[in-house]
Amino acid sequence: MPPTQTLPNPGDFTGSGLACRRGEKLIFRGLDFVLAAGGALVLIGPNGSGKSSLLRLMAGLTPCDAGMLAWSGTDIREDMGAHRARLHFIGHSDALKPVLSAGESLAFWARMRGATATTEPALARFGLANAAMLPCRYLSAGQRRRLALARLAAAPAALWLLDEPLTSLDTEAAAQLLAAIAEHRAQGGRVVLSTHAPIELGDATRLSLADFRPSPAEAAARLLA
C-alpha cells in the first residue's frame, strides 16, 4: 500500500486537496479537512458553494475531481463496501414510501444495515412513537424529516453525513437531533453536517466552503487544461 497520508491517527477521516466539478463547473478546489473520532465538521457557505457536493463526495456517491478521501490513511476507494458500511447519509429527500408505515420504513432501512433490534426506541427518540403505524403519506414534512433522521438511531454507523438536517424540524426535534449527535460523538462517532441555521455543537470545526471557491481565472484555466 502506498504511503497516502502523513501520520494519520487510527479512525481519522481525512480529505486532502479535494476538488469537485459538477458538469463543467469547478465548485471548490484545494479543500482539506481532518475529522477525528468524536469530531464534528459543520459545513457553511452560501447556496451553490458545494456543501451538498462535498457531502456526496464524502459518501462516495460522486467521484472526486482531484484529491483523496481517506479513512485511517487508507483511500476509501480501495474498499467502498467498508466505507458504505460505516456511514449514514441523510440527504435532502427522505426516502420514504407513501404506502409503507413509519415503523415499516424505518425497520427496512435498519435491517438493510444489519440491525436486528426493534426500531421503537429509534422512533421514540425522534418523537414518532405514536406515528409508527401511520402510512408515510399521512406524515407531515417535519415528521418525514424526523423519520429519516431516526435511521441514525436505528442502526449504528461511525460516520454521519447530514445534509441540512434541521430543515422543517421544530425546536423540539432539533434539540432531539442535537442530543443524538452529542451522544454519537461521545461514543467516538463522527458527524459532518451542512447548515444555514446557527447550530450549537460543542467544539465543532467550521468549514466555510466559500474559502475554496476557484477564482474565475482558475476555473477557466482548469477548463482549458
Place this chain on the structure above:
Amino acid sequence: MSAFLTLVARDLRLAFRQGGDAAMVIAFFVLTVVLFPFGVGPEPELLQRIAAGIVWVTALLAALLSLERLFQADYEDGSLEALALLPLPLEAQVLAKCLAHWLTTGLPLIIVAPLLALLLHLDPAGYPPLIAGMALGTPILSLIGAIGAALSLGARRGGVLLSLLVLPLYIPVLIFGVAAIEAEIQGFGARPDLLLLAALLVLALGLVPFAAAAALRLALE
C-alpha cells in the same frame, strides 16, 4: 433475514400495497391477446398457426409496461440514493429488484399464458414448451429490462426511450421462445431452443447486475 431478502420482501410488499402494476400487466396481456381474434378473424386454423407468436409478442409488451417503475419510484423519492449507500452491493440489489419484478409480473404471465393459448387453439403439444419457455424467458425480460430502466432514469419521456432500448434486446428471447413451441408441434422437439433460452438466462444473470448497477451509479452522480 439477509439484506437481499429484505429488499425482495420490501419490493413485493410495495407491489401488493400499490396493487396496480401486476394487475395492469395481466389485464393488458389478456386484452391484447383477445383483440387478435377480432382483428384477424376467428378461424381456428389461422389462430392456431399464429398462437405462439401472439402469446409471446404480447407477453413481451406486457412485461415492458411495468419496467418503467422498476427504479423510477426509488429514484424520485431518494430511496435509490440511500440504497446505493448500503453495505449490500448495488449489483446484488439489482438482482433482488429483478427477482421481485419477476415474481410480480413474470410469474403471473406464465400462469395466464396457457389460458390465452387455449383461447387461440394452440396445438396441445405446444403447451409444455410454452410454459417451459416462458419460465426461462420471463426472467430474461425482467433482467434486460433492468438495464433499460436504469439507463433511462431521469430522462424525459423515459418510458418511450425504455421501449426503444429494450425491445430490440428482447428479439432473441422471442425467436427461441416461439421456435421452441413450433419445433415441438412439428415433432422436432423443443430441447435445443429451450437450452438456448437457458443459456441466455445464465448470460443475463451474469452480466445484467453489473451493467444496470453501473447505469444506476451514473444516474446518481
